[in-house]
Amino acid sequence: MKILILGAGGMIGRKLTAALLRKGELTGRPIQAMTLADVVETDVPASSVALRAVAADLSAPGVAAELVAERPDIVFHLAAIVSGEAEADFEKGYRINLDGTRELFEAVRREHAASGYQPRLVFTSSVAVFGQPLPPVVPETQVLAPLSSYGTQKAIGELLLADYSRRGFMDGIGIRLPTIVIRPGKPNKAASGFFSGILREPLAGLPATLPVGDEVRHWFASPRRAVEFVLKAAEVDTSGLGVRRTLDMPGLSATVGEAIEALRRAGGEEAVALIQREPDDAVKRIIESWPEAFDPQRALALGFEADASFDEIIRRHLEDEVAGNGKRA
C-alpha cells in the first residue's frame, strides 16, 4: 500500500499523516510507503514506513507526473489556497486550486492510459461551492453557485473528479468539509478563520476579534472528525455514488452565540471577555453566502458521523492540542 498526500504540510495533511502512521494500514493492507508533498518541505516524522517529503508546486510542469509515476494506491488531494487568499490573488488561486488539480488528474489519466492504473483519489472540497439564496437546510441536489473564486475552483474540481471517475481513469471521491473548528496554530487567511480564533485564542488567554454577529449560523466539524472523514473516504465503497462523486460531510449546525456559550462553560467569563467585536463587512458578506446546515443523507448512510456539540469540539481541541502539547498534531 503506497500513499500520496498532496498538501501534506497543511493542518489536515499533518494530522492525516500522523493518523495513518498510528493506524499502519489502510483498506486492510499495511502501509509501506508514503510521499508527503507540499509547496514547502514537510517535516518527516520518525517511522518504520518509507516516508519521502517532496517540496513542489503541483501546477508546475512535470510535478504531477513525477508524483503519479510512483503509482500510489491512494492519493489524498488536500492541496489548496484558502478562500481569503484565492479571493485576494485571482491568478494564484486559479493556478493552485484549478490548474494544480487538473495537472494531477491529467497525470493520473495518462498513467491509466499507459498501464491501467486507477487509484482511489480523495479530494477535499468545501461548502463554499454553494451560493445564495439557499434553503435553511441544503439538500444534496442543490445547485453549485459559488460566491467566491475559491468556491468556483472547488466546484470545478468536483466536476472534473466526477468526469474522470465516470471515464474510469480514477476512483474519485470528493468530500465537502464543514468549516474546521478549532484549527490549531496561528490564524490563516481563510475568511472563516475567526470561527477558530474566538475559541482558540481565549482558551489560551489571548484576545481574539469577532467580525460578525452572534446570530450567524454555520456548519462545523472538529479537526479530529475531518481526519476521520478523509480516512473513511479512502476506504468507503464508492460503487453506489453514481456520477455525483462528492458528498456533503455531516457537521454541527450552530451559531456564533452557541460557540461563545460553550467557551463560557469551558473557559469562564474571563475567556469570553477576550473576544473583541470588530464588525467587518467584507468577511460578513463572504460568511453569509455560506450554508447554515445540510441534509447529508448519502454520507450518513455510508457511516460518516458529525460532532455532537461545541462542548465536544472544545474538549477535543483541549485533548489534542493543549493537554498533549501538540504531540498528536
Add this chain to the structure above:
Amino acid sequence: MKILILGAGGMIGRKLTAALLRKGELTGRPIQAMTLADVVETDVPASSVALRAVAADLSAPGVAAELVAERPDIVFHLAAIVSGEAEADFEKGYRINLDGTRELFEAVRREHAASGYQPRLVFTSSVAVFGQPLPPVVPETQVLAPLSSYGTQKAIGELLLADYSRRGFMDGIGIRLPTIVIRPGKPNKAASGFFSGILREPLAGLPATLPVGDEVRHWFASPRRAVEFVLKAAEVDTSGLGVRRTLDMPGLSATVGEAIEALRRAGGEEAVALIQREPDDAVKRIIESWPEAFDPQRALALGFEADASFDEIIRRHLEDEVAGNGKRA
C-alpha cells in the same frame, strides 16, 4: 458597436450572423464591424458592415488575445465540440470546450486589467449540464451533475463565466439552449442529432434512423428561437441575475411520438414510413440522462419565449430552410 462571434461557422453562428446583418443594430447602436471566428474560415456575406473572417483555434496560444484586442462590445461564444465528439475524443473536447473558453475569458480579464474593458459575453451552454436522477420538471436550483464530458465542460464554463462576471472582468450571461430541432443540413456528431434527422430527412423524402423509443421525452427549440435567445441575451438587463449568470431557456417539452405525429400532419404517412427504427443503447443512455422539462422562471420573466408546438417547429423549418432554398440560413 463591434461584435465578435466565436463559432461563427456553426449552425447558430451562421444564422446569428445573418440575423445581425438584417437587424443592423444591437442594444440600439448601429453595428459597424463584426469578426467571424471559427476553426475553419467562415463565409463572409456581402454587407455594408466591416466583416472579417478569422480561421483559428481558440485554445491555441495568442488567438484569444488577438481577437479580444479589437475590444468588441459584445462577444458571442458559441464555439464547441459537440457532445458525441467530446465523448469520443476526451482530449479534444477538453481542449476546445474548456481550454478554449478559459483562454477567451483570460484574454478578456487581461484586457480589463489593462484598460477597464468589460464586454457583454454571451455563452451558449446546454441542458447536458444536468444528470440523473432529475425531477420531471427541473427547477432553477438543480445541481449540475453531468453524465458526459461535454456536459462537464459546459458546466465548468458556466462556473467560470459566473466568477469572471462577479469579479467585474466581463458582463457574462449563459443560456442553456434546449436541443435544437430541426437542424438544417447534414447530420452532425451530436448524440441528439436524430431528433432533427427523423423530421428533416423524411420531409426531404429521405430515410432516417431512430435510435430510441417513441416514449422518450425531451426539451426542444427551433433554430429561429435559438437565434432569438442568443440575440436577446446580448441585450437583456443582467443586473438582476446575481451570481447565477446562466439561464435555462424556455423550450417545448415533447416526446419522440409527438414529433412523429406532427411529421404525419405535415408530410403524411409516406414521410413517417421513412423513419427506420434502429435501437442504439449508447445513444439511448446519453439521451435518457438529459432532462425532459424545465421551469425557466427567470428567462420567462426576462421575456425569452418558447416554441408553441412541433407543428410550429416544422413550419419554421419549411419556411426558413426549404421554401427559401436556404437563403435565410
